[in-house]
Amino acid sequence: MKIKTWILGIAAVMAFLPVPADAQEFDGSFLDRTVAWFTGDSSILDAGPSGLTNYAEDTSCSTGTCGCCNHCCRCLDTWGSAEFLLWWAKGTNMGPLVTTSVPSSTPIPQAGVLNQPNTQILFGNQLGGNGMQAGGRITAGMWLDPDHNVAAGGRFFGLGGDRTTFSRASTGDPILALPFINSTLNPPNEDSRLIAYPGLSAGSITARLRTSNILGAEAFGELMMLRDGDRRIDMVGGYQFFRLDDALGINTSTTITDVTNPAVGTQFVGLDQFLTRNTFNGGMLGLRGRMARGNWALDALGKLGLGNMHEQVLISGSTVTTSPGGAPTTSPGSLLTQPSNIGSFSRDRFAAIPEVTLNLKYYVSQNVNFHIGYNIIWISQIALSADQVDRTVNMAQPAGPARPAFAFRGESDYWIQGINFGANWDF
Secondary structure, three states, X not given: OHHHHHHHHHHHHHHHOOOOOOOOOOOXXXXXXXXXXXXXXXXXXXXXXXOOOXXXXXXXXXXXXXXXXXXXXXXXXXXXXXXXXXXEEXXXXXXXXXXXXXXXXXXXXXXXXXXXXXXXXXXXXXXXXXXXXXXXXXXXXXXXXXXXXXXXXXXXXXXXXXXXXXXXXXOOOOOEEEEEXXXXXXXXXXXXXXXXXOOOXXXXXXXXXXXXXXXXXXXXXXXXXXXXXXXXXXXEEEEEEEEEEEEEEEEEEEEEOOOOOOOOOOEEEEEEEEXXXXXXXXXXXXXXXXXXXXXXXXXXXXXXXXXXXXXXEEEEEEEEEEOOOOOOEEEEOOOOOOOOOOEEEXXXXXXXXXXXXXXXXEEOOOOEEEEEEEEEEEEEEEOOHHHXXXXXXXXXXXXXXXXXXXXXXXXXXXXXXXXXXXXXXXX
């Protein structure tokens, strides 16, 4: 929705911009020059205004030697770019995490229990972590020969991450509950832990899905495969690193308010935490293409990374119990985290990371140009926090089945895409 709003806003602004007197209208001549831009038909391109500076075109002649064939006579051996990124990601599918029942007079055995007619899901059963993220990318490189046929460089990018949160407190009305599958029922069936219920307890729930540490880095080399003054294709290869962290946390606080209960006033503070860390190391190979006309250039990069994805899952939980006038005591586990699944788990999997980048550049001088473009990265294998939740719980542990149990769940792929705005320089 945000992207659609921006696009409509930009279109509206452009519609009201004044048209310069010397602007070229969309006619046959415009179409001819557009085709000529891609085909290199000099008979049409040369018909433009005299004195056009061809900043964007390659400094080397068709013979492969550095010369003055484009009347700019420059040999700039290093380059760099700084980009502002507006990207968004596929996100994480969450199961049902927080429920309520309407009306608040719903009997306790049905309150907050899934598949009951009065139960509503307040948080979960949705996609999270898929909002717009701002970030940056820096690229730098150097030509290793005077003819600009061989280069070495590096690139790094990072995103600010995204967060999907829920927070609600209640004195008992409305009902607040955590749904789960109770393994002690015969057969195991949907149940709930009541956090707030009229006359029984008051409490609060805070749930948060957070995607962070989306980072990527490359060390690459380039080798010229094909070139002339207007077009160029290079082979790109090297080392690639990628990381993505994903965390799901549920905090609860419950205070007993039932005056007939001897434990009235006792408070229970629970925490369920699921954290995944995905680290990719591998090699990458691809092609970089470029077409230039006058002050404009179109750059394209397509590459494929192949290597190892190290997936790590960290599950932790605790419950702090405080009786009136007593000292707090801490026990391991809360609801979705129990001794049966708390711990650190890891595995290594083969993964592929294809990436495509398209940038349209405009050269304001032979040293400086600006671009706008599109980027998409697809990751074939990744572990996400919400996938690691086992909703089947045995509250009577160590007796009975060891549930929740850990297993790597969700053979998930993932993608990140968005718009790039950048400034580039050669020197």
